[in-house]
Amino acid sequence: MGGGTELIVICFFLGLSAGVIGKIKGGSFLLWFVIGACTFGIGIMAALLARVERNEPRRACPTCRNVIKLSDQVCMRCGEDLDWPVAEPVEMPATAP
Numbered sequence: 305m306g307g308g309t310e311l312i313v314i315c316f317f318l319g320l321s322a323g324v325i326g327k328i329k330g331g332s333f334l335l336w337f338v339i340g341a342c343t344f345g346i347g348i349m350a351a352l353l354a355r356v357e358r359n360e361p362r363r364a365c366p367t368c369r370n371v372i373k374l375s376d377q378v379c380m381r382c383g384e385d386l387d388w389p390v391a392e393p394v395e396m397p398a399t400a401p
């Protein structure tokens with residue numbers, strides 16, 4: 305018996321950790337399990353850094369009060385054309401010399 309069994313066990317727990325994190329973040333447990341198990345822990349980091357769609361900022365349409373994503377340009381309910389919110393200034397990344 306070599307170290308193969310230990311490797312499988314380590315991969316399993318790495319996949320389990322990534323899967324749980326991915327599931328908490330609203331993703332697929334199975335998908336993140338596979339990523340975590342195949343990348344030896346890198347998948348856990350990826351799951352932690354994954355963008356959380358649920359936490360995307362939202363706003364209400366001024367016409368029908370329908371709650372939409374901040375990035376949406378048009379209201380899905382009434383078709384109102386929405387301006388990009390000007391309250392938050394967008395910082396442009398500094399260009400390298």
Ligand SMILES: [Zn+2]
Pocket residue numbers: 365366367368369370379380381382383384
């Ligand atoms: Zn609307």
